[in-house]
Amino acid sequence: MTVQQALEWAFRTECAQLELPEPPDPERGQGFGFGLEYVLMQRAALGCQIDGGRYKMGDYTHEDAEVIAATVAGMPDDLGGKRTAIRVAELARAGLTPDWMPGAVPRCVPVDMKRNRYGDRAVTEVVGTERVLSRGKWRTVEVRACPVTYSPHPEQIEAARRAYGEWWKALEWIQQGLQVGEMLREIVVAEEMPRATPWVPTPEQDSR
Incomplete structure:
Protein backbone atom coordinates (compact mmCIF):
# COMPACT_ATOMS: atom_id res chain seq x y z
CA MET A 1 0.00 0.00 0.00
CA THR A 2 1.03 3.60 -0.45
CA VAL A 3 1.16 5.55 2.80
CA GLN A 4 -2.10 7.32 1.89
CA GLN A 5 -3.80 3.99 1.22
CA ALA A 6 -2.44 2.61 4.50
CA LEU A 7 -3.82 5.58 6.42
CA GLU A 8 -7.24 5.24 4.80
CA TRP A 9 -7.25 1.51 5.50
CA ALA A 10 -6.34 2.06 9.16
CA PHE A 11 -8.75 4.90 9.93
CA ARG A 12 -11.53 4.32 7.39
CA THR A 13 -11.70 0.52 7.06
CA GLU A 14 -10.31 -0.64 10.40
CA CYS A 15 -11.70 2.37 12.33
CA ALA A 16 -8.50 2.80 14.31
CA GLN A 17 -8.63 5.53 16.96
CA LEU A 18 -6.12 8.33 17.35
CA GLU A 19 -4.68 8.12 20.87
CA LEU A 20 -3.08 11.54 21.40
CA PRO A 21 -0.49 12.52 24.02
CA GLU A 22 -1.56 13.99 27.35
CA PRO A 23 -1.79 17.80 27.61
CA PRO A 24 1.55 19.50 28.38
CA ASP A 25 2.74 19.96 31.95
CA PRO A 26 3.86 23.62 32.32
CA GLU A 27 5.93 22.80 35.40
CA ARG A 28 7.98 20.24 33.50
CA GLY A 29 8.06 22.17 30.24
CA GLN A 30 6.52 19.32 28.28
CA GLY A 31 5.09 20.09 24.86
CA PHE A 32 2.61 18.38 22.60
CA GLY A 33 3.75 15.38 20.61
CA PHE A 34 6.49 12.86 21.13
CA GLY A 35 8.88 11.04 18.85
CA LEU A 36 7.93 8.08 16.73
CA GLU A 37 10.86 6.19 18.25
CA TYR A 38 9.20 6.52 21.67
CA VAL A 39 5.88 5.19 20.33
CA LEU A 40 7.53 2.16 18.74
CA MET A 41 9.79 1.43 21.71
CA GLN A 42 6.88 1.48 24.13
CA ARG A 43 4.80 -0.83 21.94
CA ALA A 44 7.73 -3.21 21.51
CA ALA A 45 8.39 -3.23 25.26
CA LEU A 46 4.79 -4.09 26.02
CA GLY A 47 4.67 -6.80 23.39
CA CYS A 48 0.92 -6.54 23.05
CA GLN A 49 -1.80 -4.40 21.49
CA ILE A 50 -2.56 -1.08 23.17
CA ASP A 51 -6.22 -0.26 23.60
CA GLY A 52 -5.90 2.99 25.56
CA GLY A 53 -8.65 1.94 27.95
CA ARG A 54 -11.40 2.07 25.30
CA TYR A 55 -13.89 -0.68 24.51
CA LYS A 56 -14.98 -1.57 20.99
CA MET A 57 -17.96 -3.81 21.78
CA GLY A 58 -16.22 -6.89 20.41
CA ASP A 59 -14.99 -5.26 17.20
CA TYR A 60 -11.41 -6.12 16.27
CA THR A 61 -8.98 -3.53 14.91
CA HIS A 62 -6.07 -4.97 12.97
CA GLU A 63 -2.80 -4.64 14.85
CA ASP A 64 -1.13 -2.94 11.89
CA ALA A 65 -3.89 -0.32 11.92
CA GLU A 66 -3.13 0.34 15.59
CA VAL A 67 0.55 0.80 14.77
CA ILE A 68 -0.33 3.27 12.00
CA ALA A 69 -2.61 5.22 14.35
CA ALA A 70 0.13 5.29 17.02
CA THR A 71 2.59 6.59 14.44
CA VAL A 72 0.23 9.41 13.44
CA ALA A 73 -0.29 10.28 17.12
CA GLY A 74 3.47 10.78 17.47
CA MET A 75 3.57 13.60 14.91
CA PRO A 76 6.46 15.92 15.92
CA ASP A 77 5.88 19.55 16.80
CA ASP A 78 7.85 20.84 13.82
CA LEU A 79 5.26 19.22 11.52
CA GLY A 80 2.29 20.58 13.45
CA GLY A 81 2.09 18.00 16.24
CA LYS A 82 -1.39 17.29 17.57
CA ARG A 83 -3.14 19.58 15.06
CA THR A 84 -1.58 17.88 12.05
CA ALA A 85 -2.15 14.40 13.48
CA ILE A 86 -5.87 15.10 13.83
CA ARG A 87 -6.03 16.57 10.32
CA VAL A 88 -4.27 13.55 8.77
CA ALA A 89 -6.57 11.13 10.59
CA GLU A 90 -9.73 13.06 9.64
CA LEU A 91 -8.79 13.15 5.95
CA ALA A 92 -7.90 9.46 5.95
CA ARG A 93 -11.15 8.55 7.68
CA ALA A 94 -13.08 10.49 5.04
CA GLY A 95 -10.97 9.09 2.18
CA LEU A 96 -10.04 12.59 1.06
CA THR A 97 -6.97 14.44 -0.20
CA PRO A 98 -6.63 18.09 0.89
CA ASP A 99 -8.22 20.47 -1.60
CA TRP A 100 -5.33 22.38 -3.18
CA MET A 101 -7.80 24.24 -5.43
CA PRO A 102 -6.84 22.69 -8.79
CA GLY A 103 -7.29 25.02 -11.71
CA ALA A 104 -8.04 27.99 -9.46
CA VAL A 105 -7.20 31.32 -11.11
CA PRO A 106 -7.97 34.68 -9.44
CA PRO A 152 -10.73 33.15 -5.42
CA HIS A 153 -8.30 35.46 -3.68
CA PRO A 154 -4.62 34.69 -4.30
CA GLU A 155 -4.09 34.36 -0.54
CA GLN A 156 -6.87 31.75 -0.40
CA ILE A 157 -5.17 29.68 -3.10
CA GLU A 158 -1.80 30.07 -1.40
CA ALA A 159 -3.24 28.96 1.96
CA ALA A 160 -4.87 25.88 0.42
CA ARG A 161 -1.63 24.83 -1.24
CA ARG A 162 0.38 25.53 1.89
CA ALA A 163 -2.00 23.25 3.83
CA TYR A 164 -1.56 20.56 1.18
CA GLY A 165 2.21 20.88 1.52
CA GLU A 166 1.97 20.43 5.30
CA TRP A 167 -0.15 17.32 4.80
CA TRP A 168 2.33 15.93 2.27
CA LYS A 169 5.29 16.43 4.64
CA ALA A 170 3.33 14.69 7.39
CA LEU A 171 2.67 11.71 5.09
CA GLU A 172 6.36 11.57 4.18
CA TRP A 173 7.28 11.45 7.88
CA ILE A 174 4.69 8.72 8.55
CA GLN A 175 5.90 6.71 5.54
CA GLN A 176 9.51 6.83 6.66
CA GLY A 177 8.58 6.00 10.25
CA LEU A 178 6.55 2.96 9.26
CA GLN A 179 9.28 1.71 6.94
CA VAL A 180 12.15 2.23 9.38
CA GLY A 181 10.23 1.12 12.47
CA GLU A 182 9.45 -2.33 11.02
CA MET A 183 6.51 -2.73 13.39
CA LEU A 184 3.98 -3.66 10.70
CA ARG A 185 3.36 -7.39 10.46
CA GLU A 186 1.32 -7.68 7.27
CA ILE A 187 1.17 -4.27 5.60
CA VAL A 188 4.10 -3.15 3.45
CA VAL A 189 4.29 0.60 2.87
CA ALA A 190 5.39 1.40 -0.69
CA GLU A 191 7.74 4.18 -1.75
CA GLU A 192 5.09 5.89 -3.86
CA MET A 193 3.82 9.23 -2.55
CA PRO A 194 1.19 11.70 -3.76
CA ARG A 195 2.66 14.52 -5.84
CA ALA A 196 4.31 17.11 -3.63
CA THR A 197 3.19 20.04 -5.82
CA PRO A 198 0.36 18.83 -8.08
CA TRP A 199 -0.35 22.41 -9.20
CA VAL A 200 3.06 22.57 -10.92
CA PRO A 201 2.82 21.08 -14.44
CA THR A 202 4.94 18.02 -15.12
CA PRO A 203 7.32 17.98 -18.13
CA GLU A 204 4.81 15.73 -19.91
CA GLN A 205 2.03 18.25 -19.36
CA ASP A 206 4.24 21.14 -20.49
CA SER A 207 4.98 19.35 -23.76
CA ARG A 208 1.32 19.02 -24.70
Missing part, protein backbone atom coordinates in the same frame (compact mmCIF):
# COMPACT_ATOMS: atom_id res chain seq x y z
CA ARG A 107 -10.57 36.60 -11.44
CA CYS A 108 -11.71 40.17 -11.07
CA VAL A 109 -15.42 40.11 -10.17
CA PRO A 110 -17.95 42.59 -8.73
CA VAL A 111 -18.20 42.61 -4.94
CA ASP A 112 -21.99 42.34 -5.14
CA MET A 113 -24.65 41.60 -7.74
CA LYS A 114 -28.36 42.38 -7.93
CA ARG A 115 -31.07 40.96 -10.13
CA ASN A 116 -33.95 42.74 -11.81
CA ARG A 117 -36.22 41.96 -14.75
CA TYR A 118 -33.39 42.71 -17.15
CA GLY A 119 -31.02 40.20 -15.54
CA ASP A 120 -28.05 40.33 -13.19
CA ARG A 121 -26.18 43.58 -12.78
CA ALA A 122 -23.17 44.61 -10.75
CA VAL A 123 -23.92 46.81 -7.74
CA THR A 124 -22.37 50.27 -7.98
CA GLU A 125 -21.79 52.99 -5.41
CA VAL A 126 -21.39 56.75 -5.52
CA VAL A 127 -17.76 57.82 -5.43
CA GLY A 128 -18.23 61.53 -6.19
CA THR A 129 -20.09 64.15 -8.19
CA GLU A 130 -19.38 66.15 -11.31
CA ARG A 131 -20.87 69.28 -12.91
CA VAL A 132 -21.83 68.71 -16.53
CA LEU A 133 -23.44 70.91 -19.16
CA SER A 134 -26.59 69.23 -20.48
CA ARG A 135 -29.04 70.91 -22.88
CA GLY A 136 -27.63 74.31 -22.04
CA LYS A 137 -27.86 73.83 -18.27
CA TRP A 138 -25.26 72.88 -15.70
CA ARG A 139 -26.30 69.83 -13.72
CA THR A 140 -24.73 67.88 -10.87
CA VAL A 141 -24.50 64.17 -11.59
CA GLU A 142 -23.30 61.26 -9.51
CA VAL A 143 -20.12 59.44 -10.44
CA ARG A 144 -20.61 55.75 -9.73
CA ALA A 145 -18.13 52.89 -9.68
CA CYS A 146 -18.36 49.14 -9.29
CA PRO A 147 -16.33 47.78 -6.35
CA VAL A 148 -14.44 44.66 -7.41
CA THR A 149 -12.49 41.89 -5.74
CA TYR A 150 -10.53 38.86 -6.79
CA SER A 151 -12.18 35.45 -6.47
Whole structure:
Protein backbone atom coordinates (compact mmCIF):
# COMPACT_ATOMS: atom_id res chain seq x y z
CA MET A 1 0.00 0.00 0.00
CA THR A 2 1.03 3.60 -0.45
CA VAL A 3 1.16 5.55 2.80
CA GLN A 4 -2.10 7.32 1.89
CA GLN A 5 -3.80 3.99 1.22
CA ALA A 6 -2.44 2.61 4.50
CA LEU A 7 -3.82 5.58 6.42
CA GLU A 8 -7.24 5.24 4.80
CA TRP A 9 -7.25 1.51 5.50
CA ALA A 10 -6.34 2.06 9.16
CA PHE A 11 -8.75 4.90 9.93
CA ARG A 12 -11.53 4.32 7.39
CA THR A 13 -11.70 0.52 7.06
CA GLU A 14 -10.31 -0.64 10.40
CA CYS A 15 -11.70 2.37 12.33
CA ALA A 16 -8.50 2.80 14.31
CA GLN A 17 -8.63 5.53 16.96
CA LEU A 18 -6.12 8.33 17.35
CA GLU A 19 -4.68 8.12 20.87
CA LEU A 20 -3.08 11.54 21.40
CA PRO A 21 -0.49 12.52 24.02
CA GLU A 22 -1.56 13.99 27.35
CA PRO A 23 -1.79 17.80 27.61
CA PRO A 24 1.55 19.50 28.38
CA ASP A 25 2.74 19.96 31.95
CA PRO A 26 3.86 23.62 32.32
CA GLU A 27 5.93 22.80 35.40
CA ARG A 28 7.98 20.24 33.50
CA GLY A 29 8.06 22.17 30.24
CA GLN A 30 6.52 19.32 28.28
CA GLY A 31 5.09 20.09 24.86
CA PHE A 32 2.61 18.38 22.60
CA GLY A 33 3.75 15.38 20.61
CA PHE A 34 6.49 12.86 21.13
CA GLY A 35 8.88 11.04 18.85
CA LEU A 36 7.93 8.08 16.73
CA GLU A 37 10.86 6.19 18.25
CA TYR A 38 9.20 6.52 21.67
CA VAL A 39 5.88 5.19 20.33
CA LEU A 40 7.53 2.16 18.74
CA MET A 41 9.79 1.43 21.71
CA GLN A 42 6.88 1.48 24.13
CA ARG A 43 4.80 -0.83 21.94
CA ALA A 44 7.73 -3.21 21.51
CA ALA A 45 8.39 -3.23 25.26
CA LEU A 46 4.79 -4.09 26.02
CA GLY A 47 4.67 -6.80 23.39
CA CYS A 48 0.92 -6.54 23.05
CA GLN A 49 -1.80 -4.40 21.49
CA ILE A 50 -2.56 -1.08 23.17
CA ASP A 51 -6.22 -0.26 23.60
CA GLY A 52 -5.90 2.99 25.56
CA GLY A 53 -8.65 1.94 27.95
CA ARG A 54 -11.40 2.07 25.30
CA TYR A 55 -13.89 -0.68 24.51
CA LYS A 56 -14.98 -1.57 20.99
CA MET A 57 -17.96 -3.81 21.78
CA GLY A 58 -16.22 -6.89 20.41
CA ASP A 59 -14.99 -5.26 17.20
CA TYR A 60 -11.41 -6.12 16.27
CA THR A 61 -8.98 -3.53 14.91
CA HIS A 62 -6.07 -4.97 12.97
CA GLU A 63 -2.80 -4.64 14.85
CA ASP A 64 -1.13 -2.94 11.89
CA ALA A 65 -3.89 -0.32 11.92
CA GLU A 66 -3.13 0.34 15.59
CA VAL A 67 0.55 0.80 14.77
CA ILE A 68 -0.33 3.27 12.00
CA ALA A 69 -2.61 5.22 14.35
CA ALA A 70 0.13 5.29 17.02
CA THR A 71 2.59 6.59 14.44
CA VAL A 72 0.23 9.41 13.44
CA ALA A 73 -0.29 10.28 17.12
CA GLY A 74 3.47 10.78 17.47
CA MET A 75 3.57 13.60 14.91
CA PRO A 76 6.46 15.92 15.92
CA ASP A 77 5.88 19.55 16.80
CA ASP A 78 7.85 20.84 13.82
CA LEU A 79 5.26 19.22 11.52
CA GLY A 80 2.29 20.58 13.45
CA GLY A 81 2.09 18.00 16.24
CA LYS A 82 -1.39 17.29 17.57
CA ARG A 83 -3.14 19.58 15.06
CA THR A 84 -1.58 17.88 12.05
CA ALA A 85 -2.15 14.40 13.48
CA ILE A 86 -5.87 15.10 13.83
CA ARG A 87 -6.03 16.57 10.32
CA VAL A 88 -4.27 13.55 8.77
CA ALA A 89 -6.57 11.13 10.59
CA GLU A 90 -9.73 13.06 9.64
CA LEU A 91 -8.79 13.15 5.95
CA ALA A 92 -7.90 9.46 5.95
CA ARG A 93 -11.15 8.55 7.68
CA ALA A 94 -13.08 10.49 5.04
CA GLY A 95 -10.97 9.09 2.18
CA LEU A 96 -10.04 12.59 1.06
CA THR A 97 -6.97 14.44 -0.20
CA PRO A 98 -6.63 18.09 0.89
CA ASP A 99 -8.22 20.47 -1.60
CA TRP A 100 -5.33 22.38 -3.18
CA MET A 101 -7.80 24.24 -5.43
CA PRO A 102 -6.84 22.69 -8.79
CA GLY A 103 -7.29 25.02 -11.71
CA ALA A 104 -8.04 27.99 -9.46
CA VAL A 105 -7.20 31.32 -11.11
CA PRO A 106 -7.97 34.68 -9.44
CA ARG A 107 -10.57 36.60 -11.44
CA CYS A 108 -11.71 40.17 -11.07
CA VAL A 109 -15.42 40.11 -10.17
CA PRO A 110 -17.95 42.59 -8.73
CA VAL A 111 -18.20 42.61 -4.94
CA ASP A 112 -21.99 42.34 -5.14
CA MET A 113 -24.65 41.60 -7.74
CA LYS A 114 -28.36 42.38 -7.93
CA ARG A 115 -31.07 40.96 -10.13
CA ASN A 116 -33.95 42.74 -11.81
CA ARG A 117 -36.22 41.96 -14.75
CA TYR A 118 -33.39 42.71 -17.15
CA GLY A 119 -31.02 40.20 -15.54
CA ASP A 120 -28.05 40.33 -13.19
CA ARG A 121 -26.18 43.58 -12.78
CA ALA A 122 -23.17 44.61 -10.75
CA VAL A 123 -23.92 46.81 -7.74
CA THR A 124 -22.37 50.27 -7.98
CA GLU A 125 -21.79 52.99 -5.41
CA VAL A 126 -21.39 56.75 -5.52
CA VAL A 127 -17.76 57.82 -5.43
CA GLY A 128 -18.23 61.53 -6.19
CA THR A 129 -20.09 64.15 -8.19
CA GLU A 130 -19.38 66.15 -11.31
CA ARG A 131 -20.87 69.28 -12.91
CA VAL A 132 -21.83 68.71 -16.53
CA LEU A 133 -23.44 70.91 -19.16
CA SER A 134 -26.59 69.23 -20.48
CA ARG A 135 -29.04 70.91 -22.88
CA GLY A 136 -27.63 74.31 -22.04
CA LYS A 137 -27.86 73.83 -18.27
CA TRP A 138 -25.26 72.88 -15.70
CA ARG A 139 -26.30 69.83 -13.72
CA THR A 140 -24.73 67.88 -10.87
CA VAL A 141 -24.50 64.17 -11.59
CA GLU A 142 -23.30 61.26 -9.51
CA VAL A 143 -20.12 59.44 -10.44
CA ARG A 144 -20.61 55.75 -9.73
CA ALA A 145 -18.13 52.89 -9.68
CA CYS A 146 -18.36 49.14 -9.29
CA PRO A 147 -16.33 47.78 -6.35
CA VAL A 148 -14.44 44.66 -7.41
CA THR A 149 -12.49 41.89 -5.74
CA TYR A 150 -10.53 38.86 -6.79
CA SER A 151 -12.18 35.45 -6.47
CA PRO A 152 -10.73 33.15 -5.42
CA HIS A 153 -8.30 35.46 -3.68
CA PRO A 154 -4.62 34.69 -4.30
CA GLU A 155 -4.09 34.36 -0.54
CA GLN A 156 -6.87 31.75 -0.40
CA ILE A 157 -5.17 29.68 -3.10
CA GLU A 158 -1.80 30.07 -1.40
CA ALA A 159 -3.24 28.96 1.96
CA ALA A 160 -4.87 25.88 0.42
CA ARG A 161 -1.63 24.83 -1.24
CA ARG A 162 0.38 25.53 1.89
CA ALA A 163 -2.00 23.25 3.83
CA TYR A 164 -1.56 20.56 1.18
CA GLY A 165 2.21 20.88 1.52
CA GLU A 166 1.97 20.43 5.30
CA TRP A 167 -0.15 17.32 4.80
CA TRP A 168 2.33 15.93 2.27
CA LYS A 169 5.29 16.43 4.64
CA ALA A 170 3.33 14.69 7.39
CA LEU A 171 2.67 11.71 5.09
CA GLU A 172 6.36 11.57 4.18
CA TRP A 173 7.28 11.45 7.88
CA ILE A 174 4.69 8.72 8.55
CA GLN A 175 5.90 6.71 5.54
CA GLN A 176 9.51 6.83 6.66
CA GLY A 177 8.58 6.00 10.25
CA LEU A 178 6.55 2.96 9.26
CA GLN A 179 9.28 1.71 6.94
CA VAL A 180 12.15 2.23 9.38
CA GLY A 181 10.23 1.12 12.47
CA GLU A 182 9.45 -2.33 11.02
CA MET A 183 6.51 -2.73 13.39
CA LEU A 184 3.98 -3.66 10.70
CA ARG A 185 3.36 -7.39 10.46
CA GLU A 186 1.32 -7.68 7.27
CA ILE A 187 1.17 -4.27 5.60
CA VAL A 188 4.10 -3.15 3.45
CA VAL A 189 4.29 0.60 2.87
CA ALA A 190 5.39 1.40 -0.69
CA GLU A 191 7.74 4.18 -1.75
CA GLU A 192 5.09 5.89 -3.86
CA MET A 193 3.82 9.23 -2.55
CA PRO A 194 1.19 11.70 -3.76
CA ARG A 195 2.66 14.52 -5.84
CA ALA A 196 4.31 17.11 -3.63
CA THR A 197 3.19 20.04 -5.82
CA PRO A 198 0.36 18.83 -8.08
CA TRP A 199 -0.35 22.41 -9.20
CA VAL A 200 3.06 22.57 -10.92
CA PRO A 201 2.82 21.08 -14.44
CA THR A 202 4.94 18.02 -15.12
CA PRO A 203 7.32 17.98 -18.13
CA GLU A 204 4.81 15.73 -19.91
CA GLN A 205 2.03 18.25 -19.36
CA ASP A 206 4.24 21.14 -20.49
CA SER A 207 4.98 19.35 -23.76
CA ARG A 208 1.32 19.02 -24.70
